[in-house]
Amino acid sequence: MGAEVEVRGKFRPDGSFLADRIEVDPKGDRGEELRGTIESVDPQAQRLKVLGFTVQVWPDTRLSRESEQPVSFEDLAPGLRVKVEGRRFPGGAFRAKKIRIRQNLYPEQKIVGPVEAIAPSGVGLAILRVLDLPVVVNVMTDLVAENGPRRPAISVGLTSGDEDDLLITERNQIGDHLAVLGELRIRDENLSNPDLDTSVVDGQDVPALFGTVGFLTEFDSFLAYAEALGEHDHYFPKDTSSVDNESGSARGGQAYIRLADFPAPGLSLVVGRQKFYETRRWYYDNRNLDAVRLFGEHGRVAFQVSLSRDLFDETRNQRDQDATNRIAEVRWDLRRDLALQAFYLNRDDRTELRNSPEIxxxxxxxxxxxxxxxxxxxxxxxxxxxxxxxxxxEIIVRDVRAHALDVGLTYRPRIVLDPSFTASFALGSGDDQLTLPSGQQPHGADGTFRQSGLQRNRGSLNGVVSFHYYGEVLDPELTNLRIQTLGAGLRPGRPLSLDLLFHRYRQDVPSRRLENTELDAKPSGLDPHLGSEWDLVVGYEPRKEFELRLTGGYFQPGKAFPADATPSTIATVQARFRF
Structure with missing residues (x-):
């Protein structure tokens, strides 16, 4: 999203704009434009109608013909073909900076502006939002970028923006109603010294292979999707006295049906095993849950509500299998550059532990x-x-009253090499009852924030690949933790990015517990300073069908660990092929 495009096409009866050709402007400095015929003129209000937009002509609007001859408002008449440069305001009105009467009167329709949203819409289809118009992209649309014309690659997914979704391309479609698509990932991860003690040889090198094949079919408002997953891992421990081992599995992945405009226009019902994803992956991401899910959209507001449970995957942790999930999300695009979202998650655990968070x-x-x-x-x-x-x-059950926040800012000066600079702060509250002596019972509400258990804490800044934004080595759950992050990145070309990040970690309340990290070492519980980490992320994606990702992390333990604790490192390389 955000790329500036020129779209040539035509309006459909439902008001959407069917794209014949989309040209991506790498410079992104053209602003917003309309090209079409004048539909009506209001001399008193000094307004025109072009492509359904109300175009306001101001005293400083420059009016001319293609020969640069000046004209007046009275020369603008219905049926003339014009090019309008300007800016669209909330509500849809277009403030014209320049209006030029074109000499050729062929009925071409074009819009120019940034891509405001992207959403998949079945086999070989996607919906872009440009100038707040729904732009339909299909397999006949020519997409022209710096490398010349090619067909668009469209991701499969119930929500847009998930880099892990498979892609529909012209090559993997069979007729108009079926697509067979897939992905192969090759990865090697090398983790050293996770116990922060060099006197003990630990860590491991894990090469792995992952494959996914998906089948998608669509007929009008009905869509069905199913996929099969396979993986194989080989574990090589760094301790030469230990024996290496390997594991593999093959299982079903997503399998659902979607009914569009059901039970009412503007709504979609999805039933089956499906992926849950949100853009920052802070609440949930990439967990296949068996769900009944309703999507809806009205104007600038989109929402989804669902009831889900993990019924079949025995490889998952017990917490997922014991919980019934109620999830709701609402997004309101206040304007093109500002959005507001609200989330509700309730994981109802009926076991004796009653781990039932409401977030x-x-x-x-x-x-x-x-x-x-x-x-x-x-x-x-x-x-x-x-x-x-x-x-x-005894099982002790407490009420929970906890909080968390994650705030950040990225600055891009838009100069050579496209550098970016990021600063962020995250806090997951802790609880002083965690430090009670053994046998002493806690009282009052538990103030320790726990994430949902469905999160992945992955994202990208100005780069082409995502990474663990709380650190590649520590990679913690945001619980009883404060994280300060500074980052700098370069984007020397559209397919290449480099990011360098520094994290500083501090417990909110000193504790011996450190939730869901890559480390085997436990803090002392006497000092809150866990340490710091440097991460390097390199991404290369010359096209959507291929991606290369290299990440490295160096964690320096702080005073929360023994004085002789030594650093831990991780290095990962991954290549992904989509077909």
Whole structure:
């Protein structure tokens, strides 16, 4: 999203714009334009209708013919073909800076502007939003970029923006109603010294192979999708006295049907095993859940609600299998550069532990102007949480009252090499009852924030690939933790990016617990300073069908660990092929 495009096409009866050709402008400096015939003229209000837009002519609007001869408003008449340069305001009105009467009167229709949203829409189809118009892209649309014309590659997914979705291209379609698509990933991960103790040889090197094949069919408002997954891992421990081992599996992935405009126009019902994804992956991402899910959209507001559970995947952790999930999300695009989202997650656990969080979240996303992007996530957790007391064997269930936030800002000066600079801060609250002596019972509500268990905490800044934005080595859950991050990146070309990040970690309340990290070492619980980490991320994606990703991390332990604790490192390389 954000790329500036010129779209040539025609309007369809439903008001959408069917694209014959889309040209991507790599410079992105043309602004917004309309090219079409004048439909009506209002001399009193000094307004025109062009391509359905109300075009306001101001005293400083420059009016001319193609020969640069000046004209007056009275020369603008219905049926004339014009090029309008200007800016669209909220509500749809177009403020004209320049209007030029074109000599050739052939009925060409074009719009120029940034891509505001992308959404998949079945086999070989996608919907772009340009100038707030739904632009339909299909297999007959020519996409022209710096490397010349080619067909668009469209991702399969119930929500847009997920880099892990498979792609529909012209090559993997069979007729008008069927597509067979797939992906192959080759990865090698090398983790060293996860116990932060060099006197013990630990860590491992894990080459892995992953494959996915998907089948998609669509007839009018009916869509069905199913996929099969396979993976193979080989574990080579760094301790030469240990034996290497390997594992592999083949299983079903997503399998669902979608009914568009059901049970009412503007709604879609999806039933079956499906992926849950949101853009920052802070609440949930990439977990296949068996669900009944309803999507809806009205104007600038989109929403989804669902009821889900993990019924069949025995390889997943027990928490997922024991919980019934109620998830809701609403997004309101206040204007082109500002969006507001709200999230609700309830994971109802009927076991004795009653680990049933209720998370209510609010998110603001913005990119005002051309240099800044920002985000802010605020979350409150309620519900209940239980644990087994190791001394008494009793299960202690407490109410939860906790909070979390994640805020950040990225600055792009838009100069050579396209550098970017990011600063962010994240906090997951802790609870002083965690430090009670053994056998002493906690009282009051639990103030420790826990993420949903469905999160992945992955994202990208100005790069072409995503990474763990809380650190590649530590990669923690945001619980009882404060994380400060500084980042700098380069984008020397559209397919290549480099990011360097620095993280500083501090517990909110000193504790011996550190949730869901790559480390085997435990902090002392006496000092909150966990340490710091440097990460390097290199991404190369010359086209959507191929991606190369290299990541490295170096974690330096802090005072929360023993004085002789030594650094831990990780290095990962991954190549992905989509077909």
């Amino acid at each position: 209510l979240g609010l998110r603001v996303l913005g990119d005002p102007g051309t240099h800044l992007e920002f985000w802010a996530d605020l979350a409150h957790e309620a519900g209940t949480r239980g644990r087994l007391d190791s001394t008494t064997g």
